[in-house]
Amino acid sequence: TQLLEQSPQFLSIQEGENLTVYCNSSSVFSSLQWYRQEPGEGPVLLVTVVTGGEVKKLKRLTFQFGDARKDSSLHITAAQPGDTGLYLCAGGRIQGAQKLVFGQGTRLTINP
């Protein structure tokens, strides 16, 4: 059973479009992280959100943590080909924060 469900699993859009990736769970998390992974490399941390309702912006990327700390979203404005990659969300459990739980990932392709 996947504790964190990401949707969509695959997304292919044109350069300049906007998109949103969702990360949902029935469990409450102490923190939620988003990573991006390029082919042949390890994931790289983009952001961590820890407070319910928190919104963080990283250039054209906006991350939001749900009020109940059960879900999160990643919104990209005016997508560029350099945004192409696998996006992973990961939740820190309330008990045992050392054990991160990962979603299955969203493979994003931005076409020029």
Added chain:
Amino acid sequence: NAGVTQTPKFQVLKTGQSMTLQCAQDMNHEYMSWYRQDPGMGLRLIHYSVGAGITDQGEVPNGYNVSRSTTEDFPLRLLSAAPSQTSVYFCASRTHLSSYEQYFGPGTRLTVT
């Protein structure tokens, strides 16, 4: 400062063989962990360590052993390889339990035939 390094990058094993995947970090991080990544499954935690001499199991520990004799090194041993262990393996480290920033190595792609 090399960060987290993993060797080998690629490995092919026959069923029943054993091997050790190496992981090292030069950031003096207390916490290290091993994950496997399979298509459509995200990353799943195999084993982790909160410091030298201390290890514990993650979600999918069966078939794997770990030890942590130094802060820098955290090898993962496959005792008797099985085709189900075909995967990409990632080692990661972070400063301490309350630190959110986790650094991943480049991964080892393992195929068991």
